[in-house]
Amino acid sequence: MLTQPDFPAYKKLRKRAREVALASSASSALGWDMETYMPPKSLPYRAEQLAWLGGLAHRKFVAAQVGEWIAACEQQGFAADSDEGANVREWRRMYDRATKVPTRLVEKLERTRATAGQAWKKARQDSSFALFKPHLDKLLAIAKQMADCWGFKESPYDALMDGYEPGATASQVKQLFAELEPVIASVLAAARVKSESVSANLLDGHYPVAAQQAFNRKVAEAIGFDFQAGRIDTTTHPFCETLGAGDCRLTTRYNEANFVQSLYGVIHEAGHGMYEQGLPAGEFGMPNGKAVSLGIHESQSRLWENHVGRGPEFWEYWHPVACEHFPDLKRLSPAQITAAVNRVTPSFIRVEADQVTYDLHIALRFDIETKLVEGQLKTADVPAYWNERFEKMFGLKVPKDSEGCLQDVHWSHGLMGYFATYTLGNLNAAQLMGRAAVEIPELSGKLARGEYQPLLAWLREKIHSKGSRHTPGELIRLATGEPTGVRSHADYLRAKFAA
């Protein structure tokens, strides 16, 4: 009798998935090169290479045979908790998402994104929402059509979010924000008072790029990023990209007046990178070898960036090393640096936000996105709605739309249903870190001695090694004993910022 992995349709699916991965990882490699080293005149041809590889990977995966193989595997009835069952579940989800939308709608999205991206850049530059509105209208209409194609129970937003966070729903996320917002409001008041004593330019100085690179590399290596299977390069917009099995590359940017931006950028991206490096290597290209969701991915980057990197132990260990690279830092104590990197002050720009106000930015976007998709808000009313809500939440009057509703690139890329994953990442990070502190003896002491291996090993076991074996919700429940919730993050914020 055939064992389950030898079931013919299952073997064919694995082979096809491996081939799709070859094409899409080649795309990733070309995309990485485009962002890092590619000379400008090759852009049109590179676009053609990427379109060709993307089309190839897509056609290979949406082929009718693939649907038949998936159906045959479902007929076979693999146990839901088996490797095979998990792969088939994810293949089904991905196949349905890829095939239920007609090709012409996908192509329409691609075309609309291309022009919307250009329009958004101009609109943000001129701070003119009017320039972007017609594009947002089109993208919103396409998103709604796609949601209809995919189908949903409660809200069309659920169908969109499922592309980034399988199983998450708008009503569930709404509930999380409803619990989180008042917590943040109360923490914020206390945190602002505490931060008043910390000068905004305490860390300002001269930090040569080469010294930052050397220090960042030491930190990334120490927390566990494997430079034999990855690297760090420089780009305007930092990212983490996997180019193939054993090849995960981070990027960062440098500000010579302050080393903090590149350092925490690297720790954040290394968090993503260590997740990728910890996925089951032999399963590259299979669902079980893939990161399960953006919310889980973001939990890894936030955990290392904020819970570890901005934690009370971090500068105790790293201060002397940092002083070797940046002699100016000798003037500050570890506690002063810790206070500086945890300074809380409401501001307009999400990507510059502190840890307390960050999720308020997300709450606002999530509220607007769901209202747009569910038809409760018109695009024309976005700026006024944004500004009014922003003032209520942050106590700041938005001076212009480029610092308000035009600041983020996501909508112009047609990414709707994406923002909430940032907050899910924060919630998951707090929950995982809380659980790790229970399960790893003396975790705080270890972190203060620069011993990161036990924490990484714990994350490897609980999260990284699981790939997409479980849904994100189930994965967090298995790792922490409870579903994604607000409690751990709320406790953490209170203890750290309002104690």
Place this chain on the structure above:
Amino acid sequence: MLTQPDFPAYKKLRKRAREVALASSASSALGWDMETYMPPKSLPYRAEQLAWLGGLAHRKFVAAQVGEWIAACEQQGFAADSDEGANVREWRRMYDRATKVPTRLVEKLERTRATAGQAWKKARQDSSFALFKPHLDKLLAIAKQMADCWGFKESPYDALMDGYEPGATASQVKQLFAELEPVIASVLAAARVKSESVSANLLDGHYPVAAQQAFNRKVAEAIGFDFQAGRIDTTTHPFCETLGAGDCRLTTRYNEANFVQSLYGVIHEAGHGMYEQGLPAGEFGMPNGKAVSLGIHESQSRLWENHVGRGPEFWEYWHPVACEHFPDLKRLSPAQITAAVNRVTPSFIRVEADQVTYDLHIALRFDIETKLVEGQLKTADVPAYWNERFEKMFGLKVPKDSEGCLQDVHWSHGLMGYFATYTLGNLNAAQLMGRAAVEIPELSGKLARGEYQPLLAWLREKIHSKGSRHTPGELIRLATGEPTGVRSHADYLRAKFAA
């Protein structure tokens, strides 16, 4: 009536060629990354990506349909001197080369190369020909079988050489070496006397990598390498690789004790790069958009490296600029630097050879290769034959095979029929430069003022813009008025080294 470019089979061939180019240029990009920035642990997966893309490009091109389309175009009878005729001629040549060899023989070559490459490294390290001999036997047997598959009139070597230098024959190259060798012998005697007064370590000093990079870039930009469509990176083995339309990348290596290695390496590779950058851009992937042969490619690199870079005018112009980057150079005059970079002294290693003895290295390899392929020499006799001939030609006793017949990587890669293209490059370079000096008014004065544009424009018109429109022999005849011959190079060597 259909115009020729609209002939259906021709249009299909263009479309297919474009797709093959997309796959193979993606391979080139991944290959470049592998040599420059790839982290080591991703090697196995990168090999899988490259094998997949290579297989895809191969299958797309050798498909039976492609043969039918080529045959239909041949039936249609495009004029031999039309764009269409030239493309079809090259497609036919490439298609026959790709399809006449059975797949199992190609696979056998791949497997044999892989182990032979490892064995050669060890053999060279231990200077043990015995370690490499069994692999050379296998590779030679495969090369002969392939030559039989491709077919030939006079010598199986012709079939092998045709892969690198379409239309060239062993007997023609033999004749060239027969004329060239006595010229070199007589020039060498005089050149050695002249070089005795030049100290071997005249240029030794400390040249920081960053200063070398800055200076090399200035030179490469000045001669015409377009950094908007290319770049320079660092690798152990310098190369020039085209990653797509508008994307040609050079690499070099640095020796901080002497800037000459990286500088002339960059000028050489930039010569290759400017050829690639000057090919008809819209024809990327078509034969008419491709470099026609290695001998023509090498003519471009040698022309810029030797005729321009080691010419009498070069340091007149660059000396003050070089002194800005390398203040130590102020102690030397332009004439002294020129003499140092043109020092002639026989030595064992081809890649370190001066301009006079270089072609003797090639003559020796060509002689051995043809004798091996034609069955006049046994592999077991290669070391003895090499050493005996080397001593006659160079007046030096080869101390060990690692400095003799084991020094070059080519045979271990299964590259047979390749070496002669280096000398064809030298002959073509001298012939082109001779013609350019006639057709461009005051060329020498222009070079002395750092005005390289007229020379580049002339090469663009005569060589680069032609792609594979003509056979290499015809291209040189059209550009210089005569077929590739020894006279120009002989005159040049005599004038430069024995005057």
